[in-house]
Amino acid sequence: MQVNLVPLVDVTFLLIVFFVMVARITGADLPPLDLPQPQPSALIDPGAPQRVVVNVSPSDSADAWYSVDFQKFNGDGPGVAGLRSALRSALEQNPAVNIDIRADRDATFSRVRPVLESAIGAAADLKLPQARLRLVARATAIPGENAP
Numbered sequence: 001m002q003v004n005l006v007p008l009v010d011v012t013f014l015l016i017v018f019f020v021m022v023a024r025i026t027g028a029d030l031p032p033l034d035l036p037q038p039q040p041s042a043l044i045d046p047g048a049p050q051r052v053v054v055n056v057s058p059s060d061s062a063d064a065w066y067s068v069d070f071q072k073f074n075g076d077g078p079g080v081a082g083l084r085s086a087l088r089s090a091l092e093q094n095p096a097v098n099i100d101i102r103a104d105r106d107a108t109f110s111r112v113r114p115v116l117e118s119a120i121g122a123a124a125d126l127k128l129p130q131a132r133l134r135l136v137a138r139a140t141a142i143p144g145e146n147a148p
Helices: 006-028 077-093 109-125
Strands: 051-056 065-068 071-074 098-103 132-136
Touching: 051 077, 051 109, 065 077, 071 077, 077 109, 098 109
Parallel strands: 051 098, 098 132
Antiparallel strands: 051 065, 065 071
C-alpha cells in the first residue's frame, strides 16, 4: 500500500499562498510613519498602578527572610531595618505606590508584622499620612460556586 502525497503537497502549497497573501494585506494597512521616541518617563503606563511587592518567607526559624525587588533581607533586626530603608526609597520615588505583601499560607502573623511596621515607619519617616498596603491572596473558589 502506497501513501498518496499529492493532496498533502496541494494543501501545503495552498497554506503557503494563503499566508503570503495575508502578510501582504496586513502590511498594506501600516503606512510608513516617523513615530516619536518616548522619553523614559513616558514609558510607564499611567493607567497601571505602580507597586512594590514584599515577599515573606514562611519560616519562623533563623533562616527567615523578606525580599523586595530582588533584594533579600534577613528576618533579624538589621534585615528589617534594610527592609524599611527599601520601602522608604520606594515611597520617596512615588508616595502613592501600593505595597503588596505576599506571605505563605503557613506564615504566622509574627512574620508579617515587621513588614507592616516597616511600611508604616517608612511613610512616617517621609511624613506621609499613610502607606498604601495590600495583602495579596490567591483566589479560591467559594463552596457551591463554579471556579474560574
